[in-house]
Amino acid sequence: MTHAWGWEAEEAVTIAREKVANAIGAVSREIIWTSGASESINTALKGVFNSYSSRGKHIVSCVNEHQAVLVTLRYLESQGAQVTYLPVNQMGEIDLEDLKRAMTRDTILISLMAAHNEIGVIHPLEAIGKIAKEAGVFFHVDAAQACGKIPIDVEKMGIDLLSASAHKFYGPKGCGFLYVRKRNPYVNLTPLIHGSSTHESGLRAGTLAVPLIVGLAKALDIAVKEMPQESQRLISLRKRLWKGLHEKLAISLNGHSAHRLPGNLNISFEGVMASDIIIQMKGVALSAGSACSSGSNQSSHALSTLGMSEAQALSSIRFVLGRFNTEEEIDYVIGRLIEVVTKLKH
Ligand SMILES: Cc1ncc(COP(=O)(O)O)c(C=O)c1O
Known part of the structure; x- marks a missing residue:
């Protein structure tokens, strides 16, 4: 130079x-x-x-x-x-x-x-x-x-x-x-x-x-400096989301409960298609499967490697919680999901 x-x-x-x-x-x-x-x-x-x-x-x-x-x-x-x-x-x-x-x-x-x-x-x-x-x-x-x-x-x-x-x-x-x-x-x-x-x-x-x-x-x-507090905050938001849904809906967790990223929650909703849920969750950025295959309507390859059936994989949603998510947003998502899933089941 x-x-x-x-x-x-x-x-x-x-x-x-x-x-x-x-x-x-x-x-x-x-x-x-x-x-x-x-x-x-x-x-x-x-x-x-x-x-x-x-x-x-x-x-x-x-x-x-x-x-x-x-x-x-x-x-x-x-x-x-x-x-x-x-x-x-x-x-x-x-x-x-x-x-x-x-x-x-x-x-x-x-x-x-x-x-x-x-x-x-x-x-x-x-x-x-x-x-x-x-x-x-x-x-x-x-x-x-x-x-x-x-x-x-x-x-x-x-x-x-x-x-x-x-x-x-x-x-x-x-x-x-x-x-x-x-x-x-x-x-x-x-x-x-x-x-x-x-x-x-x-x-x-x-x-x-x-x-x-x-x-x-x-x-x-910034991410490295904030990591200790931010990961604790995300884990507590994740727990709040899981608890709120688990109390009212038949759901199961995909992936290890502890050895996982603080902001990741992957859930199967029994008897409901993830794509039907996602369509009704306007205003919430959600995806089934990986972002790269979103919109393809195929079941997730990663979930099939866990031994899940296609139907189970197609009923799964990945929630990613991030730096700008708040407790209020989690509560809003819990409320909306309970409404949407209950309606779909009926
Ligand atoms: C685990 C993993 N590896 C690789 C990639 C590819 O990253 P990029 O699209 O930024 O090249 C991604 C993107 O989602 C990812 O999640």
């Missing part, structure tokens, strides 16, 4: 990189800016496979990962990768013994999400990281839903690569980051986007989206 205006932008990006690195226990040079979690995931999975497939072609993941991971893995399978998809139990948890057993001499990577987008279930990252270290394989974490919501420490958790999107923690849309471990061990990746080698240590070409990057870092900074 040769002029003051450029230096100013460069400094803003440097500060943003430090903030993001601090938020996850990394160092600045390990943060690569991307357009979002999908691009980060593609860079991580394809990059590891391209760089290390001469060592082995086996990858371990899970049946209920997000499409961004599943579809990328399917592409890698077409390129010669062998992928083991770990099953989950009824609460959406993997068995760590299954993970240990899945490891072969050919395994190069474990890719698991930190927290599930639909059922909010949190995987035991530290224990998984330990298994990955012992086996000498890389550990990639899709933290799109977890970053800024639950504590993440790449050192403590033995994470080698981590993907995230800014808009999930109230940052701008169209921006994300990929953490790539640069020490102990150094993870070598091939770039997904080729071009100028001066950008992002040659890992991602293209002019940086400086305003988005600055917004991402500020948003993550």
Whole structure:
């Protein structure tokens, strides 16, 4: 950079990189800016496979990962990768013994999400990281839903690569980051986007989206600082919502009751279609299944991996509570849902 205006932008990006690195226990040079979690995931999975497939072609993941991971893995399978998809139990948890057993001499990577987008279930990252270290394989974490919501420490958790999107923690849309471990061990990746080698240590070409990057870092900074109080507040709103509905309606909880994101509640309403409920809940932003498949009328793949029938899956709604939700709003939703579900049942 040769002029003051450029230096100013460069400094803003440097500060943003430090903030993001601090938020996850990394160092600045390990943060690569991307357009979002999908691009980060593609860079991580394809990059590891391209760089290390001469060592082995086996990858371990899970049946209920997000499409961004599943579809990328399917592409890698077409390129010669062998992928083991770990099953989950009824609460959406993997068995760590299954993970240990899945490891072969050919395994190069474990890719698991930190927290599930639909059922909010949190995987035991530290224990998984330990298994990955012992086996000498890389550990990639899709933290799109977890970053800024639950504590993440790449050192403590033995994470080698981590993907995230800014808009999930109230940052701008169209921006994300990929953490790539640069020490102990150094993870070598091939770039997904080729071009100028001066950008992002040659890992991602293209002019940086400086305003988005600055917004991402500020948003993550706020989310991490507010996390202890905010997660308690969300848990209490979630409990209020569950209690209010459970007292009056036949409902069941999907996913683990404790190992889940503070703001996530996924509920099946016995004998009623979720789509019929949602249509009548005007003014409330609700979805059945994942946001990416909303409007498709298909039952959720993630819920079917828990062993649920199609009818049960089609009667499920995912509630996501966020920073701007209040107790009054929760009470309004409880009241409306009781009215709507009771009417539909009759
Ligand atoms: C768990 C998970 N992974 C990946 C993604 C993809 O994120 P993006 O659409 O920002 O690329 C999402 C988005 O909803 C997600 O929930």
